Amino acid sequence: MENTLVERYRKLNNLHLEQLGKGVTDDHLIWLQVQTRQSRIRIVEAARTRIFLEDRIINKPDRLVREDGYIGQEFDLDIPAGISLSIEKTVSLYNSRDLAISESCLEACDALRRRKNFEQMLTLHEIAWKHLWQRWGMSMETNSRRIEQVHNLHVFHLLQSASPNTVGLDVGVPPRGLHGEAYRGLIMWDELFIMPLFNLRIPDISQGLLMYRYRRLPRACSAAEEQGYRGAMFPWQSGSNGEEQAQTLHLNPESGRWIPDNTQLQRHINIAIAYNIWQYFQVSGNVDFISFYGAELFLKIVRFWTSKAEFNRELDRYEIRGVMGPDEFHDKYPEADKPGIDNNAYTNVMVAWILARALEMLDMLPQNRRRFIMEDLSLSEEELSHWDEMSRKMKLVFHDNDIISQFEGYGDLKEFDWEHYKKKYGDIQRLDRILEAEGDSPNNYKLSKQADVLMLFYLFSSDELHMIFERLNYPFDAESIPRNIEYYSSRTSHGSTLSRIVHAWLLVRSRRKESWKLFRQALESDIEDIQGGTTHEGIHLGAMAGTVDMILRCYSGIETRDNALWFNPRLPKEIRSLNYCIEYRRNRLRVDISPEFLELQLQDDARQSLRAGFRGETFSLRPGERKKLKL
C-alpha cells in the first residue's frame, strides 16, 4: 500500500507500512500483518472465503497464493449449468491499539470465526444505521432533491469519520476524514465547524473529541513553557502525540520556490478548542465532564492568553502581538523581518470572550470541584480578577470609521486590483501563490484567503456580539454588521472551502440570493470536486459539516447560550419546510419549521423542562409540551 492520492506528495516517502508476516490457519483463514514504520502500530487483515454451491459450503481452497505483501486463495470449481453460486468473503481488521484484545493477529482470525454469515452481519449493520439515521434525520421540502441527497451524503461521511464507534478511541477529526491523505491526518481547527453540529445530534461524539485534546494537554503546556508562556498552547497541526507538525517551508508550485511557512503562528487554534468546550457545555449541560476535564482544559488555554497578551499602559488595553489570524494570506507586515501580525481582531475578541466565560464556568461548578481545580492549577482569586479586567480591556483597531481592522495596520495596506487579476488568471483562489510568483505578496494588500474578522459574525449572533463589544467598551451598532460583512466579503478570494460556508451563513438574512448561491457551491464542494482535484486527496469534512449545519442551525437560527436554546428561523425560499429532532441537555426536541411557523415539541418522557428562547424572551417547555410560534 502506497499513499499516492496527493500528487505533490508523490515524490516524498509514501511507504508507511512494513510487512511483518502472513499466513493461513488450519481452518483456512488467511491473514497479513503489517506495522506502521514510525509509530509501530501493528495492523492485521484476515479473510475468510466461503463458496455456496448447491448444498455444499466450500471453504478449502485448491491453492494458496503467496507473493510479496500479498496472500490469496484460489478455488477450482465445476459448476453445473443453471446452478447459482455464491461467494462470501468476510474480512476483519484489527490493530495493536484496539481495546479488549489479546494479540491483534489472533483476534482478527477469531473475529471471523465468531461471525456466522453475511445476512447476520447485514442485519446488525442495518439496525445500526437505522438508529444513526433516526438521530440525524432531516426531512425537508425543497425545490431540488439534490439538496437532500447531498445533505445525506455529507452526514454519511461525517459519521464515517466520527461516530459512536470512535467515542472510546483516542482519535480526533482530521480535515479530510479518516481516509483522505491531504494534511496527512493531522488534526487542525476543523472541529470548530464540526462539533457544534455534533453537540445537537450525538453529544458523546463531541465529548470524545474534547477528550482527544484533553489527553494532549500536558504536551500543549510544555509547548507553551518552551516559548516562555504559561498554560496550554495547542499546535496548529497536531500530530498523534499532540506535537506541532506544521511545516516550516512550503513549495509554491507557481514559482517553484520554497517559501517560509508561518502558519503555526495561528495560535487561534487554542480559541477553537475553548469555544467548543463552552458550546458542548451549553448544549449537554454535562457538569461532570467540565468538572473533571473540560474546566482544566479551558482554564489552561485561558492562562496561555493571559501570558501571551501584553498590557499597554498608555492605552489601558491588552495587546496580542506576533500571531496569525485565520486568514493565511497575512503572515507578517510588508517589509517586516519577523513573521506575525499584531492585534488580530478575531483573536482579541475571542480572547476577551473566553476570559469572561472562564469566570462564568468556575461559578457554575460545584464548590468542591471549583476548589480542586483552583488548587490543581494554583489559581488564585487575584489571578481571576486579572482575567476579569483583561476580558474588558482587549484592544481592537478600527479603520474607515466602523470597520473592525483585521489586525493593527490593516487599514494602511494597499487596495488590491481584483478585476485585473481575475482577468489575468481566471481562478484566483490561491492569490498567495500567484503574487509570490510575481515577486509580490498578499501581505501588501487588503485581501483575505478566507473569513477572519467575519468569523466573529459566524460564531456569534448580533445580540451576543453586541454584549461582547459593550463589555469591551467599544462602540458598535447593529448597522456596522452589514458594513463589515460587505467590506470583507468583497476582499476575499475563498481559497478555503470553509470560507464559502462562513459567508453563506453571514449573508443568509441580508443577501439571501448570494447566500444560497454560496451554500449550493459549498454543497457541491466534494461531489463535484469544485477545487478541481482536491476531493481526490480527501473529502473536505469541515465544508461537509458546514453545509449540514447551515440547514440545521443557520436556517433555524439556533443559538445555545445563557442556558437556553434559542431559535430564530428564516428558511431560504428554496426550502419550504424543515422537520428534525435534536438533543439538548439530554432531552429530545422535535422541531418543525415552515415559512410561517416554528413548532417545538419536547419528548413526553423528558427528564426536565427545556428552556427555549425566541425573539429576546425565554420560556419553559414541559415534557410532552408542544408550542407553535408565529414567524
Add this chain to the structure above:
Amino acid sequence: MENTLVERYRKLNNLHLEQLGKGVTDDHLIWLQVQTRQSRIRIVEAARTRIFLEDRIINKPDRLVREDGYIGQEFDLDIPAGISLSIEKTVSLYNSRDLAISESCLEACDALRRRKNFEQMLTLHEIAWKHLWQRWGMSMETNSRRIEQVHNLHVFHLLQSASPNTVGLDVGVPPRGLHGEAYRGLIMWDELFIMPLFNLRIPDISQGLLMYRYRRLPRACSAAEEQGYRGAMFPWQSGSNGEEQAQTLHLNPESGRWIPDNTQLQRHINIAIAYNIWQYFQVSGNVDFISFYGAELFLKIVRFWTSKAEFNRELDRYEIRGVMGPDEFHDKYPEADKPGIDNNAYTNVMVAWILARALEMLDMLPQNRRRFIMEDLSLSEEELSHWDEMSRKMKLVFHDNDIISQFEGYGDLKEFDWEHYKKKYGDIQRLDRILEAEGDSPNNYKLSKQADVLMLFYLFSSDELHMIFERLNYPFDAESIPRNIEYYSSRTSHGSTLSRIVHAWLLVRSRRKESWKLFRQALESDIEDIQGGTTHEGIHLGAMAGTVDMILRCYSGIETRDNALWFNPRLPKEIRSLNYCIEYRRNRLRVDISPEFLELQLQDDARQSLRAGFRGETFSLRPGERKKLKL
C-alpha cells in the same frame, strides 16, 4: 524480570518479557525497551540522572554500562569534605497501548525532558493525593489507631489498582491488584466486593470497570452461543480479550494429584456484573450510561439466564442445572459423572432478582432509547412477559424446615466432623485438598469453603430479601434469617479471604462480638499475611475493599435501592463515631454517625434534592439542608 513471587508457579514459564533494545540519547537519557511475549505490548523505561553538587548540575556520566537486559550509567565525582550532594533519578514508563503517543520509546524520553525537577513532580503528586483523600477520607474515633491506619492502607491499595488514572484505560480489577502475580492478572468476580464501595466514592471508576466488561460483551455472547445459549456468558476467569482462562486441572499439593477443575461452571460471575450495573445505576443515576451501554450489557446477561433455565411443568417452576455456586467445595454430586449442581439458591434467587430489575430498567429509560435497545436485541414484548413470569417462578429448595438449601440435594449430604478434622489438621481452610488426599471429597458433606446462600444476606437487606421471596411466592419470615446464618456459618471453613468479610457483615447486628473478631481478622489479612504466605503473591483486593466497605456501608447500614439512599447505622462498640462524605446522584453528602445520632448534610450547591431513607420512610434533603436523626 521474572515472575517468581508465587512459589507453585515457579516451575512454569515465568519469563514474559523479551528484550527489544536499549540505548542512550544525545542528552544522556538511557532507555530499555521490552515486549510481552504473547500479546506483544511494548514497554519502555527511560531514566534521567542528574547530580547536584554545589552550583553544578552534572548529567553526563563517565561510563555507560550495558549488559544483557540492563543499561546503566556510572559517574565519577570528587566531593569536597562538608559539601552535600544530591542525586536525582527520574524514570518514565510508557507502553505501546498508552494514549496520546506517537511511539512509546520516543515518548518515554520526551516525558523526561518535559519534567523539570523533583520538587515540581512532588507538588503535583501531593495535590493529586490530597484530592483523592478528600473524597475517600474516613474520620473515626476508635479504641485502636490500628483500625484507621489499616483502613487507610487499604484505601491506598484500592486507589493503586483503580483510580481516576485508570478510568480511560481498558483495565479491570484483578483479584490481587495490578502487581500481584497470583491468578495471573485474570479478572474474576472480585468487583462484586469492590464496585459498590467505589460507587459512593468515585463513581467514574465504577463506570470504567463496567466499560471493561462492555467491551468484552461480543466475546461473552460468542461463548454463550458456542454452548447453545443466547445472550452473554461471561467467563469465570477473564483473560485480556475476555476469553475464559480458568484452568481445567489443578494440582493438589497435599496429594500430588492433578484434579479436574470445574470452577468455570461458576456462571454466577454473570450475576455479579449485572448486580454491579444496577448498583452503579442506583447510586449514580447515570441514565446515559445505562441507555448506551449498561442496559445492553444487563439485558444480554438476563437473556443468557432465560436460555439456561429450564421450565419444570410439573412444579410450575424454572430450574437451573449444572452450575457451581460461589462455594467452590461443591462442584458435583457425590458419585456423579458430570460436574455441576442444580438449583443453587444464590444463583436462582439472583436470577429472579435481575429479571425483575431488567423490566424496571427498561421502564426507566427514555422511550426512544428503549426502542433502540429493543430493536438492537430484537427483544419483543412477549419475551419481556416471559421474563416477568420467570422472575416469579425460579425454583428454590429448602430443608430442615426453613433452611434454604445451598443447592438441590444439599440437605441429603452427610454432616462433616469438624472437631475431628480441626484436631487432626489444625488449619482446615483448604478442606478440599485435605479430603481429596484422603480419597474423600467435600462434595459428600454439608460444608462450604465460603459464603454461598449467605451471599444473599450480604447483598440484600432483610427488607429487600423479604420482597424477593414474596415475589417468588416462597414463605420466608424474619426469624429465618438468623437461623440460616447460624446454619451455614457453622459449616464454613473460610477458605477465601472474602468469606470473613461476608460473615462479619451478616453477624454485625446479631452476634456483634463475633462480627468484630472476623472484621479484625479480615483487616489484618494482608498486613499480617494471615494465610501464611499468600500476601507475597499479591494483596487481596476484595478483602481490602470489603473491610473499607464494612466501615462505610455496613456500620452505616447504607443501602441504595428504590431511588433512595437508605441509612440504618449501628456502630460496633469499638467505634465511637464515623464522619465522612459520599457521592450520591452526583451530589456530595456529609454523614456523621455516633451511637446516638445520624446526621446528614447535603452540600450547599447540590444540583437537586436528595432522597434519603430511614426506618422504612423516605424523605427529601434540600441543598444545604442538615438533618439530625435519633438512633
